[in-house]
Amino acid sequence: MANSPQARKRARQAEKRRRHNASMRSRMRTYIKKVFSAVESGNRDDAEAAYRAAVPVIDKMAGKGLIHRNKAARHKSRLNAHIRAM
Numbered sequence: 164m165a166n167s168p169q170a171r172k173r174a175r176q177a178e179k180r181r182r183h184n185a186s187m188r189s190r191m192r193t194y195i196k197k198v199f200s201a202v203e204s205g206n207r208d209d210a211e212a213a214y215r216a217a218v219p220v221i222d223k224m225a226g227k228g229l230i231h232r233n234k235a236a237r238h239k240s241r242l243n244a245h246i247r248a249m
Contacts, residue, residue, distance in 0.1 A: 187229055194220045195238060202245045210246050217242065 165171040194217035201210035218239055225235035 184229055187224060187227075191217075191220055191224045191230070195242065198242045199245070202249060205249070207246070207249050210249065214242055214246055 165174045194213070198210060198213040198217050201213045204210075221230075221235045221238055224230050225232045
């Protein structure tokens with residue numbers, strides 16, 4: 164356990180950041196799932212709209228270091244491929 168005041172503060176900050184990061188990661192996954200559900204429903208317009216909504220969220224998470232930029236590119240590429248295959 165943290166003994167010094169500095170270590171206690173760092174532990175508080177780390178927990179706060181962990182919860183925030185988990186929330187942001189969940190948000191990103193929700194947007195990705197919305198695209199997949201729209202693709203499965205077969206509605207191309209809804210899928211493209213969901214994709215356009217998901218791309219900025221994915222890019223923002225990569226920009227903040229929550230995910231690697233290559234992982235962001237991979238997600239976008241795969242989502243786009245699913246839409247094109249409709």
